[in-house]
Amino acid sequence: MQLRQALNAAVERLTIEHVPSPRLNAELLIMFTLDCDRAYLYAHPERGLAADEMRRYDEAIRRRATGVPAQYITGHQEFWGLDLIVSPAVLIPRPETEHVVETVLELARLGEGPESQKRRTGVSAPRIVDVGTGSGAIAIALAKELPAAEIHATDISPAALEVARANAARHELSSRIKFHEADLFGGLPQGWFDFVVSNPPYVGESEEEHVQLEVRKFEPRNAVFAGPTGLEVIERLIPQAREALRPGGWLVLEISGTIAEGVELRLSGWSDVRITDDLQGIARVARARK
Numbered sequence: 113m114q115l116r117q118a119l120n121a122a123v124e125r126l127t128i129e130h131v132p133s134p135r136l137n138a139e140l141l142i143m144f145t146l147d148c149d150r151a152y153l154y155a156h157p158e159r160g161l162a163a164d165e166m167r168r169y170d171e172a173i174r175r176r177a178t179g180v181p182a183q184y185i186t187g188h189q190e191f192w193g194l195d196l197i198v199s200p201a202v203l204i205p206r207p208e209t210e211h212v213v214e215t216v217l218e219l220a221r222l223g224e225g226p227e228s229q230k231r232r233t234g235v236s237a238p239r240i241v242d243v244g245t246g247s248g249a250i251a252i253a254l255a256k257e258l259p260a261a262e263i264h265a266t267d268i269s270p271a272a273l274e275v276a277r278a279n280a281a282r283h284e285l286s287s288r289i290k291f292h293e294a295d296l297f298g299g300l301p302q303g304w305f306d307f308v309v310s311n312p313p314y315v316g317e318s319e320e321e322h323v324q325l326e327v328r329k330f331e332p333r334n335a336v337f338a339g340p341t342g343l344e345v346i347e348r349l350i351p352q353a354r355e356a357l358r359p360g361g362w363l364v365l366e367i368s369g370t371i372a373e374g375v376e377l378r379l380s381g382w383s384d385v386r387i388t389d390d391l392q393g394i395a396r397v398a399r400a401r402k
């Protein structure tokens with residue numbers, strides 16, 4: 113079968129199964145099967161597919177048609193311009209989470225100016241902990257952007273940490289990030305960090321039916337759901353973050369519109385509390401200073 117025919121048949125199948133963006137998915141999975149880029153697809157529509165290529169493409173399309181996210185089929189997702197390995201042990205990093213990275217960078221780079229150096233020396237080498245690191249997305253992006261930072265990353269899931277370590281190694285950052293298997297902060301030092309950053313589980317079980325079926329069925333439950341209201345992990349994390357931070361240190365959290373009010377309430381007693389929206393206008397990042 114020719115590439116163009118295989119692609120069109122896959123688009124049709126994914127359309128029938130109500131997979132969103134069927135052409136995009138069909139193209140992504142044929143690029144994965146043939147290990148080529150999109151330009152190659154357009155340049156060689158008449159290329160014949162070998163039996164083995166056809167079998168692998170069929171299998172990828174069959175899995176996608178059952179709802180398996182394309183990223184779990186290809187094993188990859190881009191985050192902050194970096195290619196990350198993903199497996200069903202980790203949440204697929206989302207573009208919204210890049211706002212968390214942006215916020216930390218904005219605050220850390222403010223810290224490099226002469227004004228704040230007067231307030232605290234050594235802030236150009238910030239100490240950062242990423243709580244609930246999953247694939248390592250946030251910790252790895254920050255390690256790339258802040259070459260002098262000391263970075264720790266925790267997760268309660270050993271399988272997720274394995275993926276995070278593999279990602280750090282792929283990007284030659286193994287020596288820059290210390291990974292810890294821990295419930296939130298575990299035994300990390302108190303009063304030490306300049307930044308606590310986290311994209312914790314924050315979806316409430318009461319909202320479950322509004323969550324995309326693919327997320328519910330295929331992404332790790334303990335990465336998505338926090339408990340009945342969605343605030344259960346965050347309400348433990350906020351007081352522990354206060355212990356972990358040095359005075360003047362920042363907490364930067366990914367949140368959702370549903371829990372924004374509850375988060376703000378739990379941040380009373382902190383200074384410089386601010387919640388910012390994502391590109392869809394949904395409350396997405398909460399920051400607060402100890």
Ligand SMILES: C[S@@+](CC[C@H](N)C(=O)[O-])C[C@H]1O[C@@H](n2cnc3c(N)ncnc32)[C@H](O)[C@@H]1O
Nearest residue numbers: 205244245246267268269295296311312313335
């Ligand atoms: C929403 S995912 C975020 C993953 C990654 N940071 C990202 O932004 O793509 C939440 C992560 O927190 C971890 N987690 C859940 N409860 C935890 C806890 N009590 N302590 C540490 N990690 C936890 C999950 O295993 C999961 O990897």
